[in-house]
Amino acid sequence: MLPRAQPVDADAAQQQQHDETTARMNSIIHEIRTLYDANTPLFTKDAIRKVGEELERCRKDAVDGRSVTLQGINGVDYEVLVSLPPIQYTLSEEQHVGGSTWVIMYNSIEHLTTERNVRTFSPNTAYLPMIIATCTRRIKPHPEENELHASSTEELGKAFHEIEQKWKTSEYYDKLQAALATVKTPIVLDKVIGVALGPLIIRTLVNRRSIIQHALISAIESILLQRGVLSVSSGRYVQDPVYTQRDRDVLCSAGFTILDDPQAFLTLDDSSILVSINPDIPVKQIVADICRPSIIIWPRKYDSVYQPIFFEGG
Template identity: 25%
Template sequence: MCDDPHDHEVESIMSSTSCQSCTIWSMGQPKLLEPREDVTVEQAQARIDELYASGIPFFTKQAIQELWDQIQSKPTSGDRIVTKDLTGASLEWKVKLGKSIELRSSEDRDARHEFIYKILGVNYRSAAHLKGGFRWGEVGSEAYAPMQLMHQLCKADSSSENKETIPDDPIGERDDVARDFQKSAEDWENTETCKNLKSILRSFASGHPINKIIGFACGSLALPNNHHVSVQTALLVTVRNWLKERYNDSDVSCYIQDPMNTSVDKEVLADIGFEMIDDPRGWLEVDERSFVLSVAPNVPVKEIIADIARPAIAVWYKVEEEDTASTDPSTPRVREMIEGYDLHEFASDNDDFKTVVIYIRKSEIPPTPNPDGTFFTPTGKSDKLDSE
């Protein structure tokens, strides 16, 4: 039950689970600022299919930038954030930062715990997620919104004067985390997988202009069960070192974006040359001169990238020939994007990358986006090249 008896906004509570932690998110229902004709679920799903088939981007850098600017303005409880959906309608989302809510315990339904609306987040929804997201058979105001504002809920220490939040999992000490990562990075450098990666980069990507590295959903080095995190981060360091050698130690911008990252991660990552950035800034950093890594994310990374950029290199799960039920699905737009890339296997001796592949753009010349920032033409083909 919310602590504000006059707050009757409909919201749903969801859990985002990984091998490291279970994060609780609250998603409210926005206010539709323009009137819209009532439709059935079937009609709404058909409309989503129609919008997708038309080539309209579900994700654009302009929309992400507008949302990021509002989040950066540090809104407080009671403020409003406005976004637009796929139809152009304006949605108004209520900010609840600092407010509290009581939730039942999953272990004991009679027990209640106080949680604080702590951090603003974004729920990214592909076409498949939108079509399957109609709650209780109703078409809500957020029906056509691929980006949905949400709040991370953190358990509160009710006995503390300022209601400090209690972390779900122990966060490692900075020196311990740094030392453990250094050991993992050294182990990674000695693997055949790492050697294969370096060989592939030297052989097939030496002519691609790359000045930026972005890692999405890599996890937290400071939380338990961080083996996969350490290996992915070590891979990014390998790529960074390769680029610095190639460009005679010139600056390469290196970013990591994951809502699970902590203040300890920020310090440790800074020591190895990476900047920890908040969602959704990472999408704004991706461009045609980027190296992107994303392994088993809880968001549709491939679909977002397909709409907004054509990075030089993408390392992620192999794109399937058919749609699959996944948080990061292989959609028609993703498959169309990948037509412009060559696939390289890791030939991995490392279980972390058994199902991960390297996509290197066929053209060394960075493609030029359309005037609206997309890469899809009316005929459905993409990747027109700069004439330079």
């Protein structure tokens, strides 16, 4: 006679699995923290370049379930599946979809070493400082500061010019001139790069804050050109995956060169000026690892109004 099967305690089995996953997650977090404290960089230009190449392949050949190779902070390569983005997003009035199908999700050390929901934890992505993901940008407009509306590229370009000219008559522009009047660099600089400055327009509402940040790039270039700190062949570069075609058209007309992610970080070097006012990616940690720009303009603390919602593949 066969022995009677013992009943399975589903709750106990589930709790055991939960405890095992939690223990593994905490072990990985401890390993990452140990590596980081030993000065292992999260980001290198070589690693950023490789992720950028994978991103470009995804964009050129949109295949669901594509396998990409990404390197973890532990030096191990991981195969990760990248799914096609949802065909349609359900957007609230505070959401805005940028011009890219996929983006690079840059993970800060805080993100990598924070305990996560066990249900969504994946050992295959836990070590990764960068992941290719689809993204919806949730943006909080400031109607009291953005009273202009634009329904065409021409109207947006006009609004850009008007806001820029008005800003140049403000006390903030005078303070900028005074601050830059004392700047000295050991070498002549050759580029001003803006990262994550935001979209110029949210639906039909002109984004005044973003336009002023872009105007800041132009002003820095103009002032430092006159002082000989920047070379006459210098350029203005900006990168933000949230740019739509209207944004790109207006910025190109205003003399900016648009860089696709992650080209801004690959272009950044010691002869650069970096401007990143309110980023939704860990720009400070990326820059600390990859280079030392001669001039950096960024906030003293993180206080982003741009909140990305990432959808990881795989």
